[in-house]
Amino acid sequence: MRPTPEEQLRGLREVLERVVAPELHAPYPADVLAAAVAALERLEQCWRTVPAALRDESAELDTLLRDARAAVDRGLADAIAEALAAPAPDWLDPAAAVEHHEARRALLAEVVRRLGPAGARAPELWARIVAHLRRHVGGPL
């Protein structure tokens, strides 16, 4: 599988820098191209780690959500239970992995809102949620 996605991304970036950038004299398109090149470089560096990052973070979210059920109202607890009972996605299917991860984060956002400022209703759980969010603050991309 050559060029690999990583090699293609690097090649694309280099072509844009070497061939296109010197020909752009108007400031706005030159600025936009520089930002696009930087974005390609970022993708090139991290695209391979995304599926594993989504899987690992989703597993941590499952644990937090499971423990959060006792601290939130019945409606949200039931929604969490239903989500946790659903089968895990195929982690090699990027769209399914993103959807699963996003659904977990939506439930966690709801838990955060219900626990109140500084997690007054469940301080220990709150500390674990904050630690989780701090650990993953960079996100998968």
Added chain:
Amino acid sequence: MSDEAADVEARLRAFLADQLPGAQDLEIANLRRTSSGFSRENWPFDASWRSGDRVERAALIMRRDPVGSVLVTDRREEFAVLRALESSPVPAPRARFLDADGAFLGRPAVVMERVDGDCDWFVVNGERPLGARVAFAHRALELLSAIHAVDWRAAGLGPVLGEPAPGTGAATAALDRWEAELRRQQLEPYPELEVVLGWLRANEPVAQTTALVHGDFKPGNMLLRAEPGAGGGPVEGNVEIVAMLDWETAHLGDPLEDLGWITNPLRRREHQIPGVWERADIARRYEELTGLRVTEADLRFWNVLANFKLAVIVLTGARSFVEGRGDRVFTAPSALVALMFELIGI
């Protein structure tokens, strides 16, 4: 000339003809789009026209809403603020024409007079001598206090911008505005921002007064010029502020909101000089200039809100990009989240 520039020129020609009834031989020259500005398109140009026997010439700039912006604001409000500033000591470009709904220019736009001057985002930490940089920093803070002293009631800005309720009203209004924007723009859930939002709601400060708040006060939004010396020549290093730009986020609120913006740790290089002009120096001098009290708790609230606003702006850019309306790639506001967590002590 690009197709886009040709289209803008034709639109400007029709718009100016409508705004200048009786004008003849209208000419537009040197029209170009600058790279500056993430939220608005900036199109400087020169216009001339004949009015009776007189030939009028004007150096102008059109600021137009882009197809996809990182910030949703109202050109009517910007135009009203610029008009109000004309009778104040605050240097700002003179607003000439407003196309509020974009009937002529394709999208809402303001045309204002172009002011000559240089832009230097990092002037306080640039190559000028320390004395000149400190003098500039003081001058910038004096300008901020002059903005906060604008008699917005007399200028009729109350009905246009909306006056917040006393007490915590300004903080509540600012939070309501930016939370609503977050809900409109976010493409995915953000538990991190829910944590920050909860903290902000629980820590709203009481405003001591209601003032005209600039909303994006920074050297990057100022036009600068070398100060003339006694003999008329430039004084090495010294700069004066000839115009304060970008009034699109101006509103009525707690003046400490602007102070929180300029003491935001993220923007230290734009506003602070290490060891000489730091957070505490800025707060102390601001108290002397305005008579307002600046507490660390208030400043921290507005620092956090400043970063929350920036995070929402990044998410707005991300939505524009994903929907094919923006030219730049925006990803998650991770660094802002990390800083907000640090500021709120978690």
